[in-house]
Amino acid sequence: MSDDQQRVAVEADVEIPVPADSELWAVGAVILNQDGKAFAQRRSPHRRLFPDCWDIVGGHVEPGESLLDALAREVDEETGWHLRRVQRLLGITTWTGDDGDGTRHEADYLVEVDGDLDHPVMEWSKHTAYDWFGPDDLPRLKENRAPGEYLIHDLITKALQDRPDTAW
DSSP states (O other): OOHHHHHSEEOTTOOOOOOOTTOEEEEEEEEBOTTSOEEEEEEOTTOSSSTTOEEOEEEEOOTTOOHHHHHHHHHHHHHSOEEEEEEEEEEEEEEEOTTSOOEEEEEEEEEEEESOTTSOOOOTTTEEEEEEEOGGGGGGGGTTOOTTOOHHHHHHHHHHHTOTTOOO
């Protein structure tokens, strides 16, 4: 068990798949603030995959890395925050990017983090902006996405709708 797995609490009913050697996996984290809004960052326009689109925190799982380790690493690299708890699995998706790397599997989670949520430490070479999205902001998550490419919108919508203290 890695150091990250020892420090991160994972709810008992949360599935964390173990990738087969030949599979490409990615992970994503929906992070909510104290107001119940979800964090998203805009990918820079020069990115190969999904340029100039809103995205959740996450990325590729490196060879030999567990999904939980990748989730903790990506949260730290992209925001400076530290993964504290994996609350639930929002979904597992299979998709093919336009970068020529083929089919990927992606596991996306609702998570809790430690850190100053008002001041993320962004990777400005990869992202141009960040914002917090509530129910009224959800249409913005479809910007620069083709119809049917609404994974980020749908994940954040699910995370916000499924919160027991959210009344829409």
